[in-house]
Amino acid sequence: MKNSYKDLTLDELVAKKEQLHKEYFDLRMGRVLGHVENPLAVRTVRRNIARVNTRIREYELGIRNVAK
Numbered sequence: 001m002k003n004s005y006k007d008l009t010l011d012e013l014v015a016k017k018e019q020l021h022k023e024y025f026d027l028r029m030g031r032v033l034g035h036v037e038n039p040l041a042v043r044t045v046r047r048n049i050a051r052v053n054t055r056i057r058e059y060e061l062g063i064r065n066v067a068k
Contacts, residue, residue, distance in 0.1 A: 005052055010059045010066055017052045020045055 005013060024045045030036040058064045 003048055003051070005055050008055070010056065013052055013056050013059075017049065017056065020049045020052060024049060 005016070008016065024042065027036060027042045027045060031039060031042060036042070055064070059066055
């Protein structure tokens with residue numbers, strides 16, 4: 001199921017992006033070492049990063065209001 005990032009504020013989105021980048025790095029390292037249970041998790045995390053980046057960009061362009 002897709003994660004919903006519609007209700008998050010800009011600060012929460014930035015924090016979520018950092019968390020997802022750390023998770024992505026850990027999954028990539030695990031895949032190289034051969035310790036990943038679900039290799040498709042890398043793709044899922046990468047797509048979630050793209051979703052968060054899209055929401056952040058919407059705030060930058062003014063499509064979404066910063067003050068909620």
